[in-house]
Amino acid sequence: MPIETIDRVGTELDSEAARVSAEVDGFFSRLLAPTGDSREPLYEAMRHAAIGGGKRLRPLLTVAASRLFAIDPERALRVGCAIEAIHVYSLIHDDLPCMDDAELRRGKATVHRAFGEAEAVLAGDSLHALAFEIVADPETHEDPWVRSDLVLELARAAGPSGMAGGQMMDLAAEGRELDLPAITRLQQLKTGALIEYAVEAACIMNKMPAESRTPYRGYARNVGLAFQIADDLIDHSGDEAAAGKPTGRDAHAGKATFVSLLGPDRARQQASLLVSQAIEHIAAHGSEADLLRAIARFAVERDR
Amino acid sequence: MPIETIDRVGTELDSEAARVSAEVDGFFSRLLAPTGDSREPLYEAMRHAAIGGGKRLRPLLTVAASRLFAIDPERALRVGCAIEAIHVYSLIHDDLPCMDDAELRRGKATVHRAFGEAEAVLAGDSLHALAFEIVADPETHEDPWVRSDLVLELARAAGPSGMAGGQMMDLAAEGRELDLPAITRLQQLKTGALIEYAVEAACIMNKMPAESRTPYRGYARNVGLAFQIADDLIDHSGDEAAAGKPTGRDAHAGKATFVSLLGPDRARQQASLLVSQAIEHIAAHGSEADLLRAIARFAVERDR
Numbered sequence: 001m002p003i004e005t006i007d008r009v010g011t012e013l014d015s016e017a018a019r020v021s022a023e024v025d026g027f028f029s030r031l032l033a034p035t036g037d038s039r040e041p042l043y044e045a046m047r048h049a050a051i052g053g054g055k056r057l058r059p060l061l062t063v064a065a066s067r068l069f070a071i072d073p074e075r076a077l078r079v080g081c082a083i084e085a086i087h088v089y090s091l092i093h094d095d096l097p098c099m100d101d102a103e104l105r106r107g108k109a110t111v112h113r114a115f116g117e118a119e120a121v122l123a124g125d126s127l128h129a130l131a132f133e134i135v136a137d138p139e140t141h142e143d144p145w146v147r148s149d150l151v152l153e154l155a156r157a158a159g160p161s162g163m164a165g166g167q168m169m170d171l172a173a174e175g176r177e178l179d180l181p182a183i184t185r186l187q188q189l190k191t192g193a194l195i196e197y198a199v200e201a202a203c204i205m206n207k208m209p210a211e212s213r214t215p216y217r218g219y220a221r222n223v224g225l226a227f228q229i230a231d232d233l234i235d236h237s238g239d240e241a242a243a244g245k246p247t248g249r250d251a252h253a254g255k256a257t258f259v260s261l262l263g264p265d266r267a268r269q270q271a272s273l274l275v276s277q278a279i280e281h282i283a284a285h286g287s288e289a290d291l292l293r294a295i296a297r298f299a300v301e302r303d304r
Numbered sequence: 305m306p307i308e309t310i311d312r313v314g315t316e317l318d319s320e321a322a323r324v325s326a327e328v329d330g331f332f333s334r335l336l337a338p339t340g341d342s343r344e345p346l347y348e349a350m351r352h353a354a355i356g357g358g359k360r361l362r363p364l365l366t367v368a369a370s371r372l373f374a375i376d377p378e379r380a381l382r383v384g385c386a387i388e389a390i391h392v393y394s395l396i397h398d399d400l401p402c403m404d405d406a407e408l409r410r411g412k413a414t415v416h417r418a419f420g421e422a423e424a425v426l427a428g429d430s431l432h433a434l435a436f437e438i439v440a441d442p443e444t445h446e447d448p449w450v451r452s453d454l455v456l457e458l459a460r461a462a463g464p465s466g467m468a469g470g471q472m473m474d475l476a477a478e479g480r481e482l483d484l485p486a487i488t489r490l491q492q493l494k495t496g497a498l499i500e501y502a503v504e505a506a507c508i509m510n511k512m513p514a515e516s517r518t519p520y521r522g523y524a525r526n527v528g529l530a531f532q533i534a535d536d537l538i539d540h541s542g543d544e545a546a547a548g549k550p551t552g553r554d555a556h557a558g559k560a561t562f563v564s565l566l567g568p569d570r571a572r573q574q575a576s577l578l579v580s581q582a583i584e585h586i587a588a589h590g591s592e593a594d595l596l597r598a599i600a601r602f603a604v605e606r607d608r
Contacts, residue, residue, distance in 0.1 A: 037473075038472070038473045038476040038477070039464060039469045039472045039473060039476075041472065041475075041476065042464055042468070042469065042472035043464065046464070089429075090429075093425050093426075093429060096422075096425060098420075098421035098422045098425060099422050099425065116402075117402035118400075118402045118403050118475055119472070119475070121397050121400060121402060121403065121425070122397075122468050122471055122472055122475070124429075125393075125394075125397060125428075125429075125432065125463075125468050126463050126464040126468040126469070128429065128432055128433070128463075129432070129459045129460075129462045129463030129464070129466075129468060130459070130463050130464065132436045132455055132458075132459040133456060133459035133460055133463060135455075136452045136453075136455040136456035136459060137456060138452075143448075144447075144448035144449040144451070144452045145448040147448070147452040147455075148440045148442075148448045148451040148452045148455065149440075151436055151439075151440035151451075151452065151455045152437060152440035152441060154436075155433045155434070155436040155437035155440060156433075156437055158433045159429075159430050159432075159433030159434050159437060160343060160346055160347065160350070160430040160433070160434065162433075164346070164426050164429050164430040164433060165339075165343045165346065165430070167426055168342070168343045168345065168346035168423070168426055169341075169342045169343060171345075171422055171423070171426070172342040172343075172345065173342070
């Protein structure tokens with residue numbers, strides 16, 4: 001690829017990421033507008049967690065994948081926000097004292113620190129339900145088959161066969177020696193399932209049968225793992241200011257990670273290989289896949 | 305109604321409740337079968353909470369309301385189980401140390417006492433996602449409009465406009481003097497929204513537009529409030545063995561209830577009035593509504 005093309009794509013990623021972030025913030029600001037009744041602390045806690053932070057990787061992936069099939073960007077954004085609602089709920093519950101007991105998230109106080117533990121449980125539960133409300137709303141897609149398929153796969157990605165199951169594996173792994181296949185499986189459930197869904201959702205909106213979605217899910221699976229390895233490398237490097245959250249926690253908790261198993265150099269090589277494979281999965285597409293390619297490269301080139 | 309008819313209906317309620325309970329247990333046993341991997345503690349915690357306990361009021365209501373429209377009982381049961389999954393998740397999270405800090409639920413140790421707090425958070429989250437997976441599954445209903453409408457209304461009933469919002473109101477009410485309208489609103493969200501949905505779901509499966517569902521929602525709203533008043537009366541009476549959980553907690557927490565505001569006698573009268581109104585809402589139906597009538601009467605006649 002000539003250098004000017006790479007530069008253009010890099011700039012496009014920055015501007016698209018900024019645009020999607022702003023739209024996600026706008027969506028949550030409208031969805032979580034003040035209630036004027038005694039539920040207000042719950043809504044305030046949700047706004048604290050959902051607005052103004054994070055890389056918005058999942059909505060960006062849905063928007064980028066939707067370009068492949070010329071899906072209406074408004075629809076892609078609504079589905080992306082539903083996925084982000086699931087992601088944010090999982091962060092709130094993950095940060096609870098009985099889980100990671102985190103003080104800081106996305107550079108701000110965690111929800112239970114700022115609003116109380118009971119409020120944090122309820123804010124997570126509320127965002128979880130809202131995600132399904134967004135997806136099942138006829139405004140998201142006029143075809144009820146698409147809506148119910150989007151719900152079905154989102155529930156699978158979020159539940160005990162996906163994210164929540166991966167979190168249980170993570171709990172069970174504390175103080176035990178996991179090998180590479182076990183860590184890979186854990187991460188594919190804990191973070192991979194929802195990232196895969198972010199891309200698969202575009203295929204569902206494009207009314208593709210499950211078997212045709214395979215390369216797109218393959219792209220997402222590779223990007224998800226590459227992102228996780230990059231996260232482990234950032235945690236390992238220990239730069240808290242850049243990460244926006246405490247680092248070195250995995251080593252402290254005695255948890256095996258890609259970095260502890262492979263060492264930083266081989267972990268970095270593995271992440272690069274996954275990115276190449278991800279890009280290979282979407283090789284049949286032309287320039288409409290440039291944003292997906294840029295996201296894949298960003299997965300390993302970022303430092304936070 | 306002649307005495308023999310009342311007896312027949314009473315016996316029918318007992319046998320239907322037992323049948324639905326057994327079918328709900330069977331459904332969850334299949335859904336939550338052992339995984340054979342490190343997610344097993346999560347599944348064990350879900351089975352502990354979801355199998356073998358409770359009155360199964362919500363699935364029973366869905367099954368009973370589905371009779372009005374001759375809906376396939378298998379479908380009604382699946383939707384009832386999804387609602388029960390939401391109910392069970394809310395009990396698990398409600399019992400957490402940061403919420404009610406309960407030791408006992410349905411006569412057994414609460415999930416966090418038996419399996420740990422992090423596992424309880426994840427078991428609740430998992431059942432929450434599974435509820436939507438059940439409803440969106442084509443096995444539940446062949447019409448995708450019905451499925452996506454079932455999801456939409458379930459998400460509204462469970463989320464911050466419904467159950468989770470009511471739980472926030474309940475938190476905010478501690479140490480404050482609520483009046484009767486405020487308590488009624490709190491309960492309509494906290495427990496009423498899901499009970500209303502249990503009946504509305506039958507209307508959705510019957511493809512009725514929202515405006516035709518009003519009397520059925522009215523029935524459910526009245527039954528839900530009557531149930532809540534009966535719960536308050538049981539809590540007030542202090543019979544822990546019959547209740548299967550600690551009683552007197554509301555008075556201890558300084559929380560206003562229907563009983564603390566009205567006194568036990570007027571509360572009992574109010575519950576009876578609500579039951580009469582509930583039965584009035586379904587007066588247009590013949591014997592196919594007998595089970596709904598029996599459930600309404602049971603709401604106030606029970607002692608646990």
